[in-house]
Amino acid sequence: MGENVKNIKMNVMIQEKKKVNAYMIGKRIIDIIIAIVGIVVLCPLIVIVFIANKVSHDNGPVFFIQKRIGQDGKLFRLYKFRTMVVNADRILMKKLKADKEFREKYLSYRKVEDDERITKIGNILRKTSLDEFPQFINVLKGDMSFVGPRPYLNREKKDMGEYYKYIIKCKPGITGLWQVSGRNRNTFKERLQLDLEYYNNRGFWYDIKIIFKTIFSVFKKDGAM
Numbered sequence: 001m002g003e004n005v006k007n008i009k010m011n012v013m014i015q016e017k018k019k020v021n022a023y024m025i026g027k028r029i030i031d032i033i034i035a036i037v038g039i040v041v042l043c044p045l046i047v048i049v050f051i052a053n054k055v056s057h058d059n060g061p062v063f064f065i066q067k068r069i070g071q072d073g074k075l076f077r078l079y080k081f082r083t084m085v086v087n088a089d090r091i092l093m094k095k096l097k098a099d100k101e102f103r104e105k106y107l108s109y110r111k112v113e114d115d116e117r118i119t120k121i122g123n124i125l126r127k128t129s130l131d132e133f134p135q136f137i138n139v140l141k142g143d144m145s146f147v148g149p150r151p152y153l154n155r156e157k158k159d160m161g162e163y164y165k166y167i168i169k170c171k172p173g174i175t176g177l178w179q180v181s182g183r184n185r186n187t188f189k190e191r192l193q194l195d196l197e198y199y200n201n202r203g204f205w206y207d208i209k210i211i212f213k214t215i216f217s218v219f220k221k222d223g224a225m
Contacts, residue, residue, distance in 0.1 A: 023204055031139050034146045038136030049081055052121045060086040068151035071171045076143040078151055079134035083122025091117055110188050129218050135174045147207040148173025149195035163192040166199045180213035
């Protein structure tokens with residue numbers, strides 16, 4: 001009797017592992033296809049953004065590159081179109097030290113409404129979500145997936161608490177449950193809870209559902225800031 005129970009448990013574990021492996025292989029294939037399409041669109045976008053920046057007298061770099069936390073806690077270089085002034089981080093740190101009310105709000109949401117650091121072109125890129133397109137390079141490289149938790153900053157690791165060990169089991173994504181659930185209207189804690197929910201429910205059909213919600217959110221500009 002005990003041997004039969006042990007065999008049943010072993011078979012269940014094997015089947016579960018096969019399902020996970022099939023999901024991961026399928027997810028990677030879909031990521032590669034989507035990334036290739038995204039990069040094809042990205043190429044002319046780079047030229048357009050470069051020209052638009054020059055016309056608006058913004059001589060900073062087209063891309064913004066920043067280290068983020070990836071799968072298994074490994075840091076990777078995330079690519080985005082630059083949407084802020086060149087010294088944006090220095091301006092932020094200065095304001096965090098000087099303005100208590102601003103600091104409390106920023107620590108809750110990790111975003112700033114009507115952020116004065118955002119450039120004119122950057123504002124358009126953010127509202128249309130075009131600033132995310134360079135991340136298709138990260139997807140093709142395998143640093144990210146199309147669907148997954150949003151990649152966190154290394155300085156946010158401590159604030160993630162117990163959520164950290166679960167969230168890093170997934171590849172971060174360009175889109176995910178947080179992005180289609182109010183996005184910037186959510187607090188940092190709510191974002192962590194949503195990313196944990198994704199970890200607990202991740203699967204092929206769950207990803208497809210998020211992709212369709214993403215398309216709707218982009219057209220609706222839901223939660224854009």
